Amino acid sequence: MISWRKHYKRGLIAIYVLLSTSASIYAQGDAKNGEKLFKANCTACHALDKQLVGPALGGVVDRLKKEQNLDTDWIRKWVKDNKALRASGDKYANEVFAKFNKTEMLAFPNLSDKDIDDILEYTTNPPAPEPAADAATASDTNSVAALEMAQKQSTNSKVILISLIAIGGLLLWLLLKLRQLVKLQQTEELAGLNATRAVSFGDMYRKYSYIGKGVLVVLGIFAAYGIWNWLMWVGVYKGYKPEQPIYFSHKIHAGENKIDCQLCHSSAKYGKVSEVPSMNVCMNCHKMISEYKGKYIEPGKDKAFYDGEIQKIYSAVGWDPASQQYTGKTQPVEWTRIHNMPDFVYFNHAQHVVAGENAIITSFNKKNPEAKIDVVCKACHGQIDTMNVVQMANDFTMGWCIECHRTTEVDMTNGYNKEYFKNLHDKLKKQYGSGTKVTVAAIGGLECGKCHY
Template sequence: MISWRKHYKQTLVAIGLLLSTSASIYGQDGDPKNGEKLFKANCTACHALDKQVVGPPLKGVVERVKTEGGKDTEWLHKWIKNNKEVRESGDKYANEIFEKFNKTEMQLFPNLSDKDIDDILAYTTNPPAPEPAADKKTATQGAEATAAPASNTTTNVVIISLLAIAALLVWILVKLRQLVKLGQSEDLAGLNETRVKSFSEVYKKYHYVGKGLIAILALLATYGVWNWIMWIGVYKGYKPEQPIYFSHKIHAGEQKIDCQLCHSSAKYGKVSEIPSMNVCMNCHKAIGEYNAEHYMEPGKDKAFYDGEIQKIYAATGWDPVKQQYTGKTQPVEWTRIHNMPDFVYFNHSQHVVAGEQAIINSFNKKNPTNKIDVVCKACHGKIDTMNVVQMANDFTMGWCIECHRTTEVDMNNGYNKEYFKNLHDKLKKQYPKDGGKITVDAIGGLECGKCHY
């Protein structure tokens, strides 16, 4: 009996040591939940758990390096912190990996502690089960339950409308029958005696009223034609469908991407160009699917957004499986939204560089409850809230002139301070309004040749 207990205890100790060793080898001594956070913050730009992105899939990486290269977690620690140093040491397996993935330099992570790396490896070895999402079936049933009363209401309205039309038709038939009977009676002759024989008699009797109505109609018609002519070429609210769906709300709003990262010539060029597809690929080489499930537009799902990313790959000729360009590209025919007429000169750099702070200050002064933080929004509206970009302003000559008349020149701007240093006093005397404040119209903002040449 004593012997059995002794062997039993020894067996338990051996199993415990084996499990602890196995856990250490396979990264299970870390915290998978914390590892998931660290993985998303540091690794997802180049890696996914279950598929190749820029680098290989990382699910089961501890077991894989052990099987393929005979490496342990200590080697993985060194590789993650400074893979370049490991390769330069002559490590055969490290250099094989480097060659296999097109000699793509992996980012160094000296900032990650051993505990952080253990947590990440624990996550890749045994990812925690995702939290249960809301029951879609229940949500659908709730939506159907909500939609049911609306559907019933619509049906009731249609039925009532049809009954009303039927009642009106019956009433008309009754009246027609009465008229037929009246035409067959002697009373009709008496009515004919008092009835006006022609339109000319009516006009003679009420010609002053008729002339007045004609004059009013002529004025209204003239105003309508004039108003129609004045709004030719004004497309405020215009938001065409583009060949590839691009949401500024997701990119500029949710992800806080700066406007000039994509529209690089808006600040220093005359025209703010449409970004090339290579600009998109700077990010979407590593982002092959839509994972921001916390934000989706009504009527759109993950499959829709993933499909639009695939359109980017098709346009640039990118093969996401082989992680290389095929050379087969497809041009994207974007629909232009903002387009100045050929006879209008407008320079983006002049407004963004020299007029940036002045325009922001002027806009915020006129719109205290709807302030802006970047100059782009003064003309283009709050782009970071738009899923589909639309023309936010009139972009008429009157709209531009009004801006020039009300925007105060920033005389503290380095350019203006130097350029107008000999004109300050003269301008303040010439334009004494608002305590000598100088608006754009005072420095040539209303001269025809500034915009038309």
């Protein structure tokens, strides 16, 4: 009897040790904190449920234990410095490196053992999503909404009925008045009056010819002005915002995510033309971002819509997100151009973005204190970081450009400009007074040959 109890106690101790060991593997961390750390450090290359640049990490602790007999100590070493682990000759570390095209994972020596355990707990037991609203509450809300809608429809019906009755009464009154006019026309007094009046347009024109000629002259002037005004707006497409083959929201990219304009439009700073970015530029980010996880959703759109547009990028460049490789099958994207300078006009982006950046921003903010800008691009292209669909924000006429040249002062705090335009500044002071400013117009900004060559 004593021997049996002894074995029983030993069995309980063994079971306790086994359970505590299992718990140390699977429940060592804080899953909620692990979720924050995972999103901050891992989501660029990893997801829980699918392969991105690196493998899917859902259940990675259990998977490594079963397949490779590796514990969390190995994972900690890999996360903190996978390069050192590979250099030590670790077989599995080198196998993983080779399997994923020798793409070296970033080292995270800043993560403590507890941080890594929290992340592993998140990959093992992700926190459940926030519970949906109570069904009964939702039902009550729907019932109230339905009742309000029914009351509103009843009120609308009454208004429509009263309006129809009022219109019917008005028509009846008009009918009675017409009958009175017909009776009045049949009197002798009215017949005599009609005999003295003009009965045709010709008679009317001969009687009042001087008035008619004056009216024709006025109409002719208005017609000429209308034609001239119409001709002046040929080629002006302010507000033009065509649909593109792949939906691209500048509000999400430049507004919500604060991506610098010149990251995509790199030639705007040092080139004459600001080019349409190639699809490879898109893939710099979307190679690792295969679905939309942002908080902002445009009215009328949903997450599935944005995910579908990302898939269009993959189809265009021939990218297989499952294998993380290019297939070689590409499809050209026919973008619709929005801003298109005429061939007879010279415009250099670099001249404005580099040399004129401070001057343009300062001038614009003085003239538009309620809509200050922080980047020079917005002076011409509008508040681009608030646009879901890009549109032409200004007229882009010659008059619009000339007005800007007349009011924009040259940046004289720039050492080069201060020295180069010193003599010009002194000359303008003598000619117009000490308060004069050096504008773009003063340095040749109104010369025809500057823009038309």
